[in-house]
Amino acid sequence: MNYRHAFHVGNHADVLKHLALVLCLAALKRKPAPFAVLDTHAGRGIYDLHSSEAERSPEWRDGVGKIWDWPAPPAPVARYLEAIGGFNSEGPLRTYPGSPALVTAALREEDVLIACELHPEEHAALKRALPRTGRVQVHQRDGFGALTALLPPAQRRGLVLIDPPYEASDELAQSVAALAPALKRFGHGTYLWWRPLKSGPALNAADAELRALGVRDALRADLWIDAPAPEGRLNGSSILVINPPFGLEASLREALPFLAEALSKGRHGWRLTLQ
Ligand SMILES: C[S@@+](CC[C@H](N)C(=O)[O-])C[C@H]1O[C@@H](n2cnc3c(N)ncnc32)[C@H](O)[C@@H]1O
Numbered sequence: 001m002n003y004r005h006a007f008h009v010g011n012h013a014d015v016l017k018h019l020a021l022v023l024c025l026a027a028l029k030r031k032p033a034p035f036a037v038l039d040t041h042a043g044r045g046i047y048d049l050h051s052s053e054a055e056r057s058p059e060w061r062d063g064v065g066k067i068w069d070w071p072a073p074p075a076p077v078a079r080y081l082e083a084i085g086g087f088n089s090e091g092p093l094r095t096y097p098g099s100p101a102l103v104t105a106a107l108r109e110e111d112v113l114i115a116c117e118l119h120p121e122e123h124a125a126l127k128r129a130l131p132r133t134g135r136v137q138v139h140q141r142d143g144f145g146a147l148t149a150l151l152p153p154a155q156r157r158g159l160v161l162i163d164p165p166y167e168a169s170d171e172l173a174q175s176v177a178a179l180a181p182a183l184k185r186f187g188h189g190t191y192l193w194w195r196p197l198k199s200g201p202a203l204n205a206a207d208a209e210l211r212a213l214g215v216r217d218a219l220r221a222d223l224w225i226d227a228p229a230p231e232g233r234l235n236g237s238s239i240l241v242i243n244p245p246f247g248l249e250a251s252l253r254e255a256l257p258f259l260a261e262a263l264s265k266g267r268h269g270w271r272l273t274l275q
Contacts, residue, residue, distance in 0.1 A: 003165035010060025027245030034110035036153030040143030045129030197236030
């Protein structure tokens with residue numbers, strides 16, 4: 001486990017994933033019934049954009065840094081920036097909230113976050129970053145295993161974020177294998193699964209496997225800022241949202257063309273498909 005999110009934080013992939021996360025959380029809050037969020041690969045929670053890791057690889061400058069001060073972004077992007085802004089009340093962008101921090105900020109009194117992080121140092125940092133309250137549970141455990149062990153949540157409604165580091169070549173297959181029992185246990189939950197956009201055929205095959213498992217309602221959003229580079233730099237990413245909330249498709253349709261243009265480093269583009 002060599003992956004450290006601090007080297008990639010705030011890049012175009014985080015922008016896409018966290019934009020969708022913020023929109024899904026807002027949708028869950030439209031109903032008063034409490035919800036749970038399971039974050040299977042949570043990371044360290046809060047990132048200092050001037051830390052040595054972020055300075056050594058300042059991907060955020062080509063990601064959130066490019067849109068942070070945008071005069072009038074589309075409404076869904078403004079909503080995402082507002083969530084990031086909640087951690088930067090001094091003004092300049094200095095702190096980037098990872099997924100568990102964004103979720104924690106959105107929780108109401110009865111809502112719950114269950115965050116899993118396997119790496120000992122990242123787990124310890126995550127525990128320090130999040131508030132000590134019964135609404136926030138932090139586990140040092142395998143996130144794929146948690147998809148079986150911790151679902152369905154007691155609240156019976158909510159969101160599952162699956163965001164592995166893809167260090168191992170089989171993490172797409174591992175995700176599908178872990179999703180299968182999760183969907184049986186918590187079939188009506190919303191799942192937000194992030195994937196690197198390196199091999200289109202591999203992603204298409206993973207999505208086809210999910211359809212074969214009975215997934216009928218899913219929305220896929222791809223965003224790339226340059227031509228795919230199968231090795232090396234990540235130029236694009238993809239999210240698959242199973243059981244997407246009402247309104248997410250329209251919001252992504254508004255946000256994606258803007259993000260592709262604003263974050264472009266060359267041959268940029270986007271795609272939104274109902275699976
Ligand atoms: C892409 S990062 C997560 C970023 C985070 N979700 C966010 O959006 O801010 C992936 C994280 O998964 C952790 N990790 C790796 N293998 C894991 C596993 N099997 N179970 C749980 N966490 C794992 C890594 O240490 C890393 O912190």
